Amino acid sequence: MTPLDYEYLRKLLKERSGLDLSADKQYLVESRLVPLARRSNLAGIPELVQKMKGGAEPLTSEVVEAMTTNETFFFRDKIPFDHLKELLPGLAQARAARRSLRIWCAASSTGQEPYSIAMLLKEMTALFTGWRIEIVATDLSQAVLEKSRAGLFSQFEVQRGLPIQMLVKYFVQKGELWQLNADIRGMVQHRQLNLLQDLSHLGTFDVIFCRNVLIYFDQDTKAGIFAKIARMLEPDGVLALGAAESVVGITNVFRPYPDRRGLYQPSSAVARAGAAPHVLKAVASAAR
Template identity: 45%
Template structure:
């Protein structure tokens, strides 16, 4: 393993929390090859050496961004959204009745399907929260992916992936060869650039946090650190929703599983 490659692995780990072991070498090549071509470089090794020479430069940041997994689709995995509608939301409405406000964080939101799915569901359940102030903060460390998320435009394939025909017709608008998220859905979502490894200062307090399929790529110490930061901004009776393959068990974290709910955790 060259020193330049090892430097890049450490850079990705420090900036994003993503652990790239030797078993992830195929990702280094597949995700950095387009970057190599765009920069007019001859080999992947040239990418690594340029990044090491200027770790604060644009190429380094683009390299780190490229390593993130941006796989996303509407109402992904279904269960978290069913649990939000049937269990979590009614409990939040009861708890937040005095302030008549609800604040949700979609961390590592990728191209926007998760926060837009949350917004669609909340609008469908709006009868529970008439005249409430609702804010969904959606964050990602990649500015290019956030630009795409803010645009709210998706291909036929993306719009059909996870969305029923009824939901697509209700919450999206056909524009040429693409579908655009309806204005009332977009109005609920505030997209911001944020890296989980930078902590949560300035984020404010949230009633519910979605942080799914992110920490699974972190090393154990970084998982514990990230979970502690999430706990600091979660309301005392709030909930953390993680991916189906993720858990806090064995991490000595601030969270414990919520009884009867899959992938949902509450503070100790």
């Protein structure tokens, strides 16, 4: 792969997915795209790039999907799910009049995260009897969404983070695979979505999980996405980020949730009004 090919791919991935590759990530691109080139009967990445430049849109979409990280497992990092379980009674009390709860998994990958939330809610059936529960799972990759819809997982996948009692209770073995019960699968809606695009059509949510995806974006892109997410979260709602992620130094639209590591709350009416990232930074500077 030539330096020019790499720069072309870096720019394309930034525009299409927000993925911000540093100059030293050429090895990562090669490890993911060489197999794709071979499957497409191409000699290597230079030929792949040439075909993309010629307008091969399906191939370009495959490249973007191949470069997005889909590592996930059930109840990943555990703590955010424990915190959510602790906060759900309070959210239920606050929403007793409308009897509905909306949760969005913004980078749902192959489904372990939204299905973990679905099982958690199922365990709390007494709290939400008669409620309308919506779990919306979105991802850039159509391939991982299709896998998630099927609810079929390997032995290795169900052994990663899933308590054995939940495996027995909510899964049925099918040959070498395990399939989630239809009632759990039915709790999750799947939609293809690019976080760089308009998100307002999804509506507002009580809980948003946006974990382990923004770490691949640059600061300005992160700030813009945080501003959009803030407009979609109820004033008393909860945002969960990944263990290595934070809003500190990026935006003031969220503040850390007291005594809940990894959780955040909308910080103010000004933040939720949807000011542009540069305006938000100015507000933050003026407040110091």
